[in-house]
Amino acid sequence: MSHIFPRHTKSAPPVAVGGEGCYLLDSTGKRYLDGSGGAAVSCLGHGDTAVTEAIKAQLDKLAFAHTGFLTSEPAEALADLLIAHAPGRLDRVYLVSGGSEATEAAIKLARQYWVEKGEPQRGRLIARKQSYHGNTIGALSAGGNEWRRAQFGPLLLDVSHIDPCYDYRYRAEGESPEAYGRRAADALEAEILRLGPETVMAFMAEPVVGATAGALPPAPGYFRRIREICDTYGVLLILDEVMCGMGRTGTLFACEQDDVAPDILCIAKGLGAGYQPIGAMLCTSDIYDAIAGGSGFFQHGHTYIGHPVAAAAGHAVVSAILDRGLVDRVKVQGDKLMARLQDRFGQHPHIGDLRGRGLFRGIELVDDRDSKAPFDPSRGIAGKIKKAAFEAGLICYPMAGTIDGRSGDHVLLAPPFIIEDAQLDELVDKLSGAIDVALG
Template sequence: MSRVFHRHLKASYPTAVAGDGPYLIDAAGKRYLDACGGAAVSCLGHSDPEVQAAISEQVKRMAYAHSSFFTSEPMEALADFLVDRAPQGIGSVYFVSGGSEAVEAALKMARQYFLEIGQTERTQVIARRQSYHGNTLGALATGGNAWRRRPFEPLLADTTHVSPCYAYRGQRADESAEAYGERLAVELEDTIERLGPRRVMAFVAEPVVGATLGAVPAVPGYFRRVREICDRHGILLILDEVMCGMGRTGRLFACEQEGVSPDLLTVAKGLGGGYQPIGATLASARIRDTIAEGTGFFQHGHTYIGHATACAAALAVQRA
């Protein structure tokens, strides 16, 4: 019996021993076409030589340095690469080890931003039903998938969920796509008014919903209306591109095709292509400058944030 606490303890897993392009190979030599790239991760396949070389070279020089005391060349270079290509207003990047951590960091960064500007009453988060934002407690609370939430409901922070933008199920036969999007925008604004506009901290959404709806984009104009509503009430817009970002929609960031810029943007999966565990929270210059000019210290962190080898791998993936 394996001593690994596997994801499913009643399953029997083949042992993966090698990767060859889009294939994984088990100990018996059987080849598996990794058609979904793991969990939508392995966008370059499993044996890209340039990424392998970048990891090897970085490990030879320096595998890891704690970000409380040092920065590193690959972390700075990856941040420059992302910010140079990010939506307007994004000014800096906070590196983590995966998508759930990126969402946790975004939520805490949003809260600290409001503490820094003296709006301490802003604690409420609005997200959408049938969304998925990760499995750590803050991310799980934000997500709107009932099955994932149910066992841990007593541990979760209170989050308000509104309707997803899911035209296949939600759009009425007698309304246009634009009218459907406007109806959802009105629902969001009504929810903000009910909670109290000065109490709402952030609205969180995936530009393309992945894990819970299956590659579902919003109707035209929906996110522009959401951006307008958030701006009118001083609410931060957090867009979760952990699954749909990093080129998966044809642009590096999915929200570019929606014509909006978020205040906080989360990425992972395709950022490192599976070669190293990495995720990131991209923050607007306004949020970064507010904290920098206030306490100057983001009260959050993990041991492996900004891991030099992970950043070197991710930079090689992005250059490819």
């Protein structure tokens, strides 16, 4: 009998015992193609010796030093590497242990920034519906997925949520993508004015929405207009790249493709590629200087921030992504994956939308293509696809509630950057079979 508290008490998952490249192996010898990198984590695949050797070498030198007393060489090196490639004026790195910690730190930093600046009335956060920013109370408050929020409602912070930029569902007939992008972004200005600009501290969004909406990219010009609105009203822009960053969409930082830079940026998942738990919050020199020139103390922290072994792993992962040309490979393999998805599902009567960037792709399922009507949630389509795919030896990331937290189903794909053409074929073949089983 296991004493592990599992994610779901009604099922007993297989025991993972090994990993090689794009595959995981369980204790029965069954192999699984990791078509979603777990949860868009395993960007380098499994068993990367350069990363594991870096971890071993760091353990031989230093395992832990508390940042209340000391910094460490790998933490400094990782921060330098990230800032050397970061967009805009991002200049400082706050290392944490995962995505929820990164977004939580971002929210608290935004608040303290305004307090240090002498504007303590700025305490309102605006985010988007159908977003996901993590599971801690602050991060969950910022997230806009009603299913994930519902039972914790009494505990959550008062955060405003505007509509997502969701071309497939919200662009009007005859409206250009650019016009829709402008209209969707202008919802932020309307909400700022409704709340009172002097009360708003930040706007938080995922450049490409991950788990909750299925690799949902913005319309053209959307984030440029968002940046313009934030600048007009002095609102900080927080971009959550926990899932879509670190090369996943075809640039090291996802926001580069939209020609914007945030004031605060969050990364995790692909930063450690699963080899160590690590995340990071990056901020501009302006924000850092406000703290440094004021109290000097960011009133936040966790025991394991800046962990030397995790930082060494992160440095090895980012170096591998950059030095091996994997960002360019993501573009090439991502285009191949999309072509295969279009070929297999482009005319499928129950596939409404194929979307995403790079090796971050989403498939939205519908009951009727013409009306875009979703399946009845009681059918549990996403869950059935996950189960059928897993039985066939494919790990993918189906989710329900795509439209409003209750209705809609999608599948998220985020395979390792090293995926080969034959494995792309295997992924699409096994996913197609799983969808047939789920709809049958």
